[in-house]
Amino acid sequence: MKALSQRRRHPLAAVALLLMGLLITGGLYAAAGSVNEAKAATTYSASDVDEGNKLFVANCATCHGMNAEGTTDGPSLVGVGAAAVDFQVGTGRMPMQMQGPQAQAKPKQFGDEETQKLAAYVASLGAGPAVPDDEAVDTTEGNSAAGGTVFRVNCAMCHNAGAAGGALTRGKFAPGISDVSSKHIYEAMATGPQNMPVFNDSNITPEEKRDVITFLQEIDAQGSAGGASLGSLGPVSEGLLIWTGGLAIVIAFTIWLTSRPS
Amino acid sequence: MGDHSHGSPNDPGTVAKAGQGSVESFQDPGLPPHRPRLADVDPRAAKRAERQVTLLFVVSILGTALFFVAYFVVGRTSTFSGIRLQNTLLGLGTAFAMMGIGVGIVHWAKTLMPDHEITEMRHEIRPEAERQEAEAMIGDILDETGIKRRPLIRNSLIAAVALAPIPAIFMFRDLDRTGATANEIVDRLRYTMWDKDTKLVRDPSGTPIKASDVQIGSAFHVIPEGLDDTEDPLNEKAKAVVLLMRLDPREMEISPERETWHHDGIVAYSKICTHVGCPVALYEQQTHHLLCPCHQSTFDLTQECKVIFGPAGHALPQLPITVDSEGYLVAQSDFHEPVGPSYWERG
Numbered sequence: 001m002k003a004l005s006q007r008r009r010h011p012l013a014a015v016a017l018l019l020m021g022l023l024i025t026g027g028l029y030a031a032a033g034s035v036n037e038a039k040a041a042t043t044y045s046a047s048d049v050d051e052g053n054k055l056f057v058a059n060c061a062t063c064h065g066m067n068a069e070g071t072t073d074g075p076s077l078v079g080v081g082a083a084a085v086d087f088q089v090g091t092g093r094m095p096m097q098m099q100g101p102q103a104q105a106k107p108k109q110f111g112d113e114e115t116q117k118l119a120a121y122v123a124s125l126g127a128g129p130a131v132p133d134d135e136a137v138d139t140t141e142g143n144s145a146a147g148g149t150v151f152r153v154n155c156a157m158c159h160n161a162g163a164a165g166g167a168l169t170r171g172k173f174a175p176g177i178s179d180v181s182s183k184h185i186y187e188a189m190a191t192g193p194q195n196m197p198v199f200n201d202s203n204i205t206p207e208e209k210r211d212v213i214t215f216l217q218e219i220d221a222q223g224s225a226g227g228a229s230l231g232s233l234g235p236v237s238e239g240l241l242i243w244t245g246g247l248a249i250v251i252a253f254t255i256w257l258t259s260r261p262s
Numbered sequence: 263m264g265d266h267s268h269g270s271p272n273d274p275g276t277v278a279k280a281g282q283g284s285v286e287s288f289q290d291p292g293l294p295p296h297r298p299r300l301a302d303v304d305p306r307a308a309k310r311a312e313r314q315v316t317l318l319f320v321v322s323i324l325g326t327a328l329f330f331v332a333y334f335v336v337g338r339t340s341t342f343s344g345i346r347l348q349n350t351l352l353g354l355g356t357a358f359a360m361m362g363i364g365v366g367i368v369h370w371a372k373t374l375m376p377d378h379e380i381t382e383m384r385h386e387i388r389p390e391a392e393r394q395e396a397e398a399m400i401g402d403i404l405d406e407t408g409i410k411r412r413p414l415i416r417n418s419l420i421a422a423v424a425l426a427p428i429p430a431i432f433m434f435r436d437l438d439r440t441g442a443t444a445n446e447i448v449d450r451l452r453y454t455m456w457d458k459d460t461k462l463v464r465d466p467s468g469t470p471i472k473a474s475d476v477q478i479g480s481a482f483h484v485i486p487e488g489l490d491d492t493e494d495p496l497n498e499k500a501k502a503v504v505l506l507m508r509l510d511p512r513e514m515e516i517s518p519e520r521e522t523w524h525h526d527g528i529v530a531y532s533k534i535c536t537h538v539g540c541p542v543a544l545y546e547q548q549t550h551h552l553l554c555p556c557h558q559s560t561f562d563l564t565q566e567c568k569v570i571f572g573p574a575g576h577a578l579p580q581l582p583i584t585v586d587s588e589g590y591l592v593a594q595s596d597f598h599e600p601v602g603p604s605y606w607e608r609g
Contacts, residue, residue, distance in 0.1 A: 153465050153483050157543040157555060168544060169551050169560050169571070195546035197481035197507070202472070203464070222342035227350055261299050261372040 044082075044120030052121025055114055059095055068125055073099070080191060081128020082119035087187035089115045091180070101171035102194050129190040129200075136206055137182035142214025150208050151215055154199060162224075162232030163216055168195065178220050182213045293379050301373045311373035315366050322362025329355030452600045454486075454502040456581060461487035462506060462530065462591040470590045471506070476528050479547040482506040484530065486593070501601055503533040504581050505543055506591070507563065509550060514564050523582040525591065530581040531567050532601040535559055537574040539602045552578070575604055 044052075057066060063074030070076030077084075088094035092108040110118065119131065152161060158174035160166050165176035172195055177185060189209050192198030204212070223229070230237040301308040332351030336344065409416050438447070461470045465483040468490065476482060484504040492498045511527040523529070531552070535542045540556035550563040551570075559572030567578035579601050582594035 149466055154481075157541065166555070168546060169549070169553050169558075172546065172549075174544075192479050192547055195548045197545050197547045198477055198479040200475070200477055200480055202475035203480055203482055223346065227346060227353075257368060260297075261301075261377070 044116075044123060048117050048120035049124045052117035052119070052124075055110075055118050056121050059109075060118075063096070068122065077122050077125065079126035079128045080122060082123040082131050083129040083187040084191040084193065085119040085122045086115060086131045087184050087191060087193055089118055091184055093193070102173070105175065129187070132183060132186045132190075132206075137186050137210060137213055139182065139210065139214040139217055142210045144211065144215040144218040146208070147211030147213070147215030150204060151212050154204065155212070158196075160232060160234075162229065163219065164229075164232035177216055182217070185213050185216065186210075293381070296379060299373065299377065302377075308374065311369070315370045315374070318362050318366030318369060320362070322359050322366065325355045325358025325360075325362055327355075329359060331355075451602075451605060453596055454601060455489070455492060455498050456486055456502055456504075456593045456596045458593065458595055459586065460593045461586075462504065462583065462593065463487045463489075465503065472589050473525055473528060473585045473591055474589060476506065476508045476591075478508050478510060478527070480508060481543075481545045481547070483533075483543065501534070503541065504530045505533045505545065505552070506530045507545060507547075509547075509563065513550065515566070517566065520566065520580065520582075522584070523580055523594070525583055525585055528583065528591065529563070530583050530591075530593075531561075531563070532579045532581065532597060534578075534602040535574055536569075536576050536578060536603055537572070542578065 056064075056068065060068075060074075063071060064077055065071050065074075068077040085094075088103070089110050090108060090112075092106040093103040095109055096103045097106060108115075122128075123130070151163075155163075158166055158168065159177055160174075163177040165174050167173050174196070180188075186209055188196060189199045189204060189212070190201070199209075224232070230241060301311045329352060332348050332355055336348045336351055339345070339348075404410065440446075442450075462482075462484045463470050463486070465485045468485070468487070470487065471482060471484070482505070484506045485499055486502050489495050489498055489502070506528065508526075508528045511524070514524075514527070514529075516524070533541045533543055535554040535556065537554065537557055537559050540554050542552050542554040542559070542561065544553035544555055545551075545563075546553070552561040552563060552567065553559075554561075554572065554574065557573050559574035560570050561567040561574070561578050562570045566580060569575070569577060579597040579599050581597055583591055584594050586592045
């Protein structure tokens with residue numbers, strides 16, 4: 001430290017300081033930039049796209065059209081991105097079992113490889129959100145407190161503050177998020193499946209998305225602080241329990257109090 | 263008091279004939295014969311009941327001990343599972359402590375305390391003479407006070423009683439320390455902090471929003487810029503929160519006076535429900551319905567947030583927006599009507 005303080009008035013000290021500053025900011029910028037590039041760098045081979053096209057024509061074209069241009073039964077898939085395919089097919093929502101208020105999660109119909117090929121085909125139709133890499137959903141880097149704030153402002157009104165899900169209009173509902181994989185949560189935010197609004201990277205940044213996933217994993221792992229959560233549904237399930245269980249106890253005590261002893 | 267009698271009451275209680283043909287009569291059966299309990303006849307049963315009652319009181323003592331174990335020993339943790347365990351044990355300890363005493367006393371009374379049935383007769387309703395006596399007493403009191411003869415005293419007493427509560431009105435008024443006039447207080451409900459050129463910023467980060475950031479189908483939760491610098495940010499936020507959405511302008515039915523209120527299909531609506539003020543933020547991006555989670559009022563975004571279902575009284579107020587020279591979204595003015603639930607001068 002002494003050597004450093006002696007040289008601080010050296011004529012070249014200012015130059016050295018400037019160089020150091022430039023190196024640090026430049027280095028940080030490059031690091032930050034490379035993260036974004038890495039995310040967008042997922043490329044698919046031409047054969048993936050070809051095979052994806054065949055799978056698409058066989059399984060999806062009835063509703064989405066031969067060239068994914070959309071029909072009256074299903075929307076156009078141009079520009080929805082690989083993330084949308086990975087979410088819809090990877091959670092079993094697509095192909096749809098039947099037309100209804102909304103497509104529901106069910107055992108998935110395609111393996112990971114076929115899903116990837118379908119994603120390659122749809123991604124080739126137009127630019128859209130890519131499937132997030134492992135780093136984007138690495139929750140060891142996430143801040144669950146910040147994620148909780150973002151979740152309560154943007155998500156909790158539909159998905160419930162405990163991520164248990166809730167009802168929407170006319171038979172639609174926001175599903176619970178406790179057993180959804182990090183990748184699928186990320187993709188749902190980025191693409192806005194069905195009636196969920198889109199939360200693109202300028203609305204909720206990739207870091208904030210990772211924080212939200214960290215928060216969801218944390219409340220999942222820690223469970224309810226106040227005993228049995230009863231599905232985290234609030235007054236409905238709690239009221240039902242107290243009206244049935246609680247009243248049964250009151251009635252049992254009343255009968256015992258007024259009964260004749262043997 | 264002490265007017266007990268065992269067995270049947272004085273009147274055997276025959277019911278008069280109730281018309282032709284029906285000759286039913288009702289005999290008061292009196293009380294059933296007294297049946298001794300097991301503990302009354304068998305000393306071993308009595309001993310057993312005694313032990314049961316003691317056991318219940320001991321359960322109560324153990325419950326209290328469990329409470330303190332949970333409070334001082336289990337509570338030395340900050341993990342959720344530790345807190346959950348502590349809560350459970352605190353509850354169980356308190357429940358056992360209370361229930362042991364209660365159940366024990368009832369069991370004691372039912373098995374060991376005397377159980378002879380007694381009948382207490384209803385008191386007769388007092389005769390008319392007593393009512394008149396009371397009336398006369400009140401009349402005497404009024405005569406003695408002389409309130410009828412001295413109207414000056416009566417009137418000044420009425421005036422004093424009527425005036426005495428008035429200071430309370432002034433003291434309650436002083437609870438509001440801003441010294442605002444009545445009109446200013448009404449204006450607090452009428453206006454929000456939105457104003458010409460106030461930037462729309464994200465909740466909670468406070469970063470401004472570029473119009474190009476808002477893609478079709480997305481929803482932004484928005485607060486006015488500078489919210490945290492106001493004197494009372496939570497009250498201001500409760501009035502000013504806005505939901506920003508973008509949809510295809512061709513899907514919207516826009517009335518002529520609102521033509522300029524949106525920017526390329528980006529619209530901003532108050533998030534405060536016009537029913538009782540819950541935040542309406544459940545946006546369905548395909549049906550363009552906005553749902554209030556409290557009472558299921560549903561607003562149609564394509565029809566300027568008209569109510570299409572539920573108890574809300576009128577459409578959500580729209581915030582007129584535009585973009586500034588840098589491309590950021592800004593408000594054109596405040597809302598043109600008061601936000602939130604029914605308001606007495608909405609007009």
